[in-house]
Amino acid sequence: MNARTMRLVAGAIVIVVAIVLLIVLKNDGGESTATDAGKAPTIVVNAAGKPVGGIADLTYKEGDQINFKVKSAVADEIHVHGYDLMKDVKAGGTVAFDFPASLEGVFEAELEGRKEQIIQLTVEP
């Protein structure tokens, strides 16, 4: 095989790989993953100050209304970072958050006093 054919073959391989990659990945990530709009999930925090079932993943599209409740067995302050919203919760109490998804990105909500993350909030464009 001379250099010219080799180059042609290499080029063909590159293009085929690129197209396949494009098609596979396009189908893979095509649909929206913003699943939590319109729902109001309740995140439960146990007596150890940990979220039951692990850190809750909430995903919204920009412009959606973000709406969730936190029911906590311990008293603390709940802080939604980025949006910088803070609410106190009493031991055994429940607080509700309701605000528009105006900032894109990934944000944490945590029990501020314990530095314990309870929610991972994703806002997609």
Added chain:
Amino acid sequence: MSIFSSLPFAHALVARQDLPIPAWLFAWGASIVLIVSFFALSAAWRKPRFERENWRSIGAGLSRGLVSRPTQIVCGLLGVFLLGVAIYAGLRGTEAPDRNFALTFLFVTTWLGFPIFSALLGDIFRPVNPWRAIGRTAGAGFKAIAGQGPAHLEYPRRLGRWPAAIGLLAMVWLEVVYGSSGGVAVGLDPHAAAVAALVYSFYTLAMMALFGVEKWCERGEVFSVYFGMFSRLGYFGVHDGRLGRRRPLSAATSWATIPGSAAVVIASIGSTSFDGAQEGAFKSAIQQVFEWLSDAGFGLTTSLRLTDTIFMALCFGGVGLVYLLGVRGMRTVRGAPSLDRLRVGFAHTLIPIALAYLVAHYFSLFVFQEQAQFTYLLSDPLGTASTDLFGTASGGIDFGILSSTAIWYIQVGALVVGHVLGLTLAHDRALVYWPDYRQASRSQYWMLAVMVAFTCFGLYLLSAGNG
């Protein structure tokens, strides 16, 4: 698992993290990289173009003003003053990482700012380097009293830039391994950062006293070597005390001749990879090892730090291995120089890749956190809410300044541009080693594979995001 709540360092500072790049953009990025690489192989120049800097002095007056002794003194004082402020704020200020001047100034403004601006402008750290300023002043004082310059030890040639490579890894380790441990939001508090800065200052000044200021800056001083590496891509350079313009990228071609230089650039790519991968691509593997270690009886903090250390070492080793494989491959091309010569000769071609990784992973952090740096952190460096030096203490970060889409394009754009610049430098160097153009071209199949691997891995890290 809520027990595994290690938060990477950046989280302690910035409340907004990047969304992973979407799959379609990953595919486009990867496709463009492959197509660009293919064209780079066939349609390229046949004589080296970047081996000479083509340096031209800018106007004598301007040049004299910018590199004169008074300017050097002012810049040196500024550097020492800012380092002092950072250490003082770290020791005396609030423990809240995001409200204290020290962490943002040291790890964001300096550590990320200098690589980016040096790559455009040239070595802008050198004049403000606080340790160099102190060392030179001490040297001048010594000379005035003793009547002659201090005698220095001979710097071992083989040691080269290894101290800087190890220091670079230690610095990143402090930031992303030590700083993310313990199941709390941040392990690296401002106080620890200030103590680290003090320890590093004493170490650096001692080494300067032993080996001489300029020698240590060129080879051992982490910040000088690391920022200096990126500055080789930049447009301005100083020759014989005169400031001039040069062909961008050209100064990089002579950078790696000092032993250990390849380790510095590999450490840079490896540590950025680790920081990007720990919360996305490697997250589950890291968690697995963490659980093994904690089950084996190590404490939680120890397990986490140990796990992170292992993965950081793996990243460094992996990047190094890919590069060495590429070099080995080139050795098989007829007329190739020795393995050692190849390894040193192509190390500088990774500098644009290292820069691209930095921009891709930290650009948004830099833009967000610099808003804090120049508003409340400047007016209230201690974070005690008791001072308002410039009236900006109540300022904040506008996270709306960059949309997710803008961040994505900048990230992918940086990787593609870094890839092209890396290929450019590699092709140019191959023409030096293989006078026969066709052999040079053939050798570059190997470097091409290395670059494609790094760039696609970078894209993959971005797409795996916070997983």
